[in-house]
Amino acid sequence: MRIKLLLLAAMTVLHLNALGQYETVVFNYDKSYFNEGRLLPAEQKFMVTGEIPRDVQIVELKIFQTDDINSRPVHSALWKRHPSNTRNTFTIPVNYSLRGNEKYTFLINYYKPASAKAQESLLSQLSETINGYVDQSFIIEKTEMTMRKHPRMMASDLNSIINEGLYFYRNRINFEYHGLSDIVLDKLYQIRTLNLKKARFNVFSKKDSDPENLKLRYAREQLEVLKELIHKEISQYANMNLLVVADSRKVSDYATEKTRNVLSVNLGYAGVYNEGNVDDFSSAGGLFAGVSLPLGKAAFTSPFWSKTSISVGVFIDNLEFSKNDIATGPIVDRPLYFGLGYKALPFIRLNAGMAVLQSPSAGSSFSDFDKVYLRPFVGLSLEFDLWIGLNK
Known part of the structure; x- marks a missing residue:
């Protein structure tokens, strides 16, 4: 029984720790x-929660580093209402x-179901704009139809209009x-190479039909096919239970x-290699103190970085490789070091690098810096x- 209680207590603590990873922001x-x-909390995950009407289906949160909400957000997240959820609150992790110590701009969009009338109006406006763009993008001449732009540029423009x-x-x-x-793009390439001389073979006509009218009809038919392809693809997306922004809030x-700036102080012991091979080498060790950035x-x-x-x-003391070989260091008359460190445990750091050494006979003047060597x-x-600044 006691073991079960201990396991339950441990699971409860783990659960609370998991919940504690997110601070709630209302x-x-x-x-x-x-x-x-x-x-707002910094350098940690958090949850944004708030009140909403029951007909709001999606809440979108965007975070910007500047006040320009037309720029690319640094982060965006969504809350979507479950069909069985009737509560009037949302929560976005x-x-x-x-x-x-930074400032961010937040944009919160509230989406409600778009009415049938609104969807029809959307499709109508898109169709009108696309038709106008397609019509002005082609020049119909006697034997050919010229595009004002490359097919890929036209497709890019059309996508911009739709977006x-x-x-x-x-x-x-x-x-x-x-x-x-790619079907639309292929059609654009096809129109690009269209030869209007072949109109009489592709358009149903009477024997006495004017050839120029046939070319004009053929060109217009191809444009209508292009428009129809685009409209069908837009309709496929627009008929998928569209939601529209019913309200929006901007927080600038x-x-x-x-946050606290940290300076890590190290106190430890290091071994310094001097010379020799694996079987016969000289080295020395000593206590050192330093900082890690x-x-x-x-x-x-x-986590690695x-x-x-x-x-x-x-180093606290000079390094004695032998009785006749004692190394000190420049500037402070003690060996210096620089290198990389890795925190293997919460309070333990592994260090590796180079010790900056100097012969005791050398002085600390700039003229003696040529006698400095590394090991x-x-x-x-x-x-x-050490915490630099106590504001948190």
């Missing part, structure tokens, strides 16, 4: 701020760490529009909390973090 719709105006028209829409299954298919230049913060880099550091410091070292140290 968005106030009326005031357009978070947590009653408090600073933000798996993106904000930097401390702009769909900017305030998304569908219920969160399927994104990925552009026109909202500040994050100030991590190559990245854990919230923004991989956040645990790796540039380490520099000084490899490895070491193990205890690490203590």
Whole structure:
């Protein structure tokens, strides 16, 4: 029985730790701020929650580093209502760490089902714009039809028109529009090489039909086929339970909390190789003290780089390789070192690099710096973090 209680307690602690990874941030719709105006959490994951009407189906959160919401967001996330969910709240996990003492702009979009009338209006506007673009993109001459742009540029322009028209829409299954298919692109290439001299073989006509009218009819028919292909592809997307932005809230230049800058102090022991081979070599060891500067913060880099550091410091005493071979160092008359460190355990750092040595007979003037030499070292140290600034 006691073992079961201990296991239950351990599972509860693990569950609470898992929940504790996300700090909850409450968005106030009326005031357009978070947590009653408090600073946002930095260098950790958090959840944004708030109130919504029951007909809101999707809430979209976008985070920008500047006040320009037309720029690319640094992060975006969605909340989608489950069919059985009738609550009037949303919760979005933000798996993106904000930097401390920075300002970010947030855009929160609320999507509701688009009415049948709104969807018809969307398709009508897109069709009108696309038809106008296609008509002005071709020049019909006597024997050929000339395109004002390359087919791929035309396809890119058409995709831009469609994306702009769909900017305030998304569908219920969160399927994104990925552009026109290769069928449309192939049709553009086909029209590019179209020879209007062959119109009489491709257009149904009477024997006395005017050849020029036949060419004009043939050219227009090909454009109509192109338009129809584009309209069908748009309709396939637009008929997939479209949702439209019914409301939006922008929160500009909202500040994050100030984070502590860390300076790691190392106290340890290292061995320095002097010379010789594996069977017969000279070395010395000694205590050292130094500092480590991590190559990245854990919230923004991989664990490897956040645990790796540039380490520099000084040996406490001179290094005695033998009675007649004692090494000191420049500037402070003690051996110096520089290298890389790796935090293997929370308070243990492995160090490796080069020791900066000098003969005791040399002085500390610049003229004696030619007598400085390097030797490899490895070491193990205890690490203590000093917090620079107490604002958190």
